[in-house]
Amino acid sequence: MDLSEKFGPIRKGLLEFAVLRVIAAEKLYVAEMLQRLAGTEFATQEGTLYPLLSRLRREELVDYEWQESDAGPPRKYYKLTDPGRRALDELAGYWNHLHDTLTRLGN
Amino acid sequence: MRKVTTINLNNNAYQIDEDGYEELRAYLDKAECALASNPERAEILADLEQAIADKCRLALGPYKTVVSAAEIERILKEMGAVEGAGDAESAADPGNSRDSDTPAAAGAPRRMYRIYDGAMWSGVCTGLAAYVGVDVAFVRLAFILLTIASVGAGFLVYILMIVLVPKAVTPAEKAAAHGQPFNAQELVDRVKKKHEDFRSERREKRRMRRSAAWWSPPAIQPPPGYAARVTGGVLLPLLTVLSAVWFSCLAIAAYVLWQGRYYAGFDAWPPGSWHGHTDFPRWVALVAIIAIYALLAIPIGAGRRAALYYANGGRPHGWADAWSGLLWIALVAVLLLVAWHQLPQLQELLRHNEHGLRVISL
Known part of the structure; x- marks a missing residue:
């Protein structure tokens, strides 16, 4: 059974959760986010991440600020907004609930 | 000697190989299509361009001022296909969108098209030159010699090719006209896809035969393959x-x-x-x-x-x-x-x- 293929759509759906989680820890720009995610099951690419971040910003869950960088042009550093933090708590709660349900079902 | 093109990526100038330019343009055009309904399209495109520019800068050094086509291809592969609205729903089918979109965007399989850019008459010679990877002058010379040697049959072949070879219209098709030569895997995929196409076409035809209208163009029209x-x-x-x-x-x-x-x-x-x-x-x-x-x-x-x-x-x-x-x-x-x-x-x-x-x- 190919787990990575089987859970592909689920991982895809959880990407938003993973990104919010990564941003919650500290202010990051996109290349750093990709690096954080790279080693994990949620590894992704700019082509996916930029549209996702744009939507999250439209939903006012994240926001960015420009910061000068020592190499190259200024960068957009993303951070969580207050509604974003609440949304992340909700997501985490629901995820735990799902996990509990799956565990309980066997007993 | 290869021709280079200077491009402006989010207000940074870069020199890239001409083939790389075609691929990059096809990628950005495709991204724009994918984001067509996104209200923040302009900003996302600027972000993508900036990300590509950053990667281009990493590929350059003090004695290297041109980004090669191979590097562009690698960069676009790293970027990945741009996914519509960033929705969970539209992104929920990774197998489909990835497999069909990525090769077309980043390094399409090479196919024979007529290319009007730089064509003398119909683009047959320019298309053939791009397909076999030689200068167009050789192809034109070959056609002339063939026509003389075969007492006109070469010209007939030329006319036949005007009729049979489709014209490269979209940027993706133009990229495919210069693209990679296809390999065995690609051939297998194409045969599979053709089989599926054939089956769905037959199903479609059966449906059409039942309905009164004999043939009218499909209502929702992806450009035909x-x-x-x-x-x-x-x-x-x-x-x-x-x-x-x-x-x-x-x-x-x-x-x-x-x-x-x-x-x-x-x-x-x-x-x-x-x-x-x-x-x-x-x-x-x-x-x-x-x-x-x-x-x-x-x-x-x-x-x-x-x-x-x-x-x-x-x-x-x-x-x-x-x-x-x-x-x-x-x-x-x-x-x-x-x-x-x-x-x-x-x-x-x-x-x-x-x-x-x-x-x-x-």
């Missing part, structure tokens, strides 16, 4: 010839029927079964002829319309209309002219036949 366009180009002349011949048959049959009464022995037309019934109404025979004509002409016409649509690369009207229309008119004119000259013999033949039939029925 390469195979569809080539098939359209092959079928169009065949169906045009068939249609013209069949129409000429109708015209000649109707004419012979109408003129029949002026010739002795033709009162009982059509010959054979109705022999002897001189009062057999002519118009019934005419209606029967037209019905027989329509029986074949409707499917031929539907097929021709479909072939036209695909030969025009998914547009209802285009260049294929002109030449197939001309071919049709010219063929009908020639056939009717020949028939006009041969009519006495034709009638002689019919009369002879009638005589024969009369003998048989006696």
Whole structure:
């Protein structure tokens, strides 16, 4: 059974959760986010991440600020907004609930 | 020596190989299409351009000022296909969107197209040059030499290629015209896809046969694929010839029927079964002829319309209309002219036949 293929759509759906989680820890720009995610099951690419971040910003869950960088042009550093933090708590709660349900079902 | 193009990525100038430029443009065009309904399209595109620019900068050094096509290809592969609105729903089907979009965006398989950029006449030579990867001057020279050596057959091949090889219209097609030569895996995928296409096409056709409309362009129109366009180009002349011949048959049959009464022995037309019934109404025979004509002409016409649509690369009207229309008119004119000259013999033949039939029925 190919787990990575089987859970592909689920991982895809959880990407938003993973990104919010990564941003919650500290202010990051996109290349750093990709690096954080790279080693994990949620590894992704700019082509996916930029549209996702744009939507999250439209939903006012994240926001960015420009910061000068020592190499190259200024960068957009993303951070969580207050509604974003609440949304992340909700997501985490629901995820735990799902996990509990799956565990309980066997007993 | 290779040509380079200077581009402006989010206000940074970069020099890249010409092939790389084509790929980059195809990628950004595709991204723009994917984001068409996204209100923040401009900002996302600027972000993507900036990300590409950052990666380009990493590929350059103090003594390296040009980003090669291979590096562009690697960068675009790293970027990944741009996914629509960033929705979970649209992104929930990674297998589908990835597999079909990525190769077209970042390094399409090489296919033969006619390329109008830098073409002398029809883009056959430029397309062929891009396909085999040599300078276009060699291809033109080869065509001229071939034409001389083969006493004109080379020119015929050229005309045939104008008809059969589709024109590169979209940026993705232009990129595919220069793209990578396809490998075995690609071939297997294509055969698989063609099989699926064929099956769904057959299903579609069955559905269409049941419905009243014989053929009308699909309502939602993704541009037809390469195979569809080539098939359209092959079928169009065949169906045009068939249609013209069949129409000429109708015209000649109707004419012979109408003129029949002026010739002795033709009162009982059509010959054979109705022999002897001189009062057999002519118009019934005419209606029967037209019905027989329509029986074949409707499917031929539907097929021709479909072939036209695909030969025009998914547009209802285009260049294929002109030449197939001309071919049709010219063929009908020639056939009717020949028939006009041969009519006495034709009638002689019919009369002879009638005589024969009369003998048989006696």
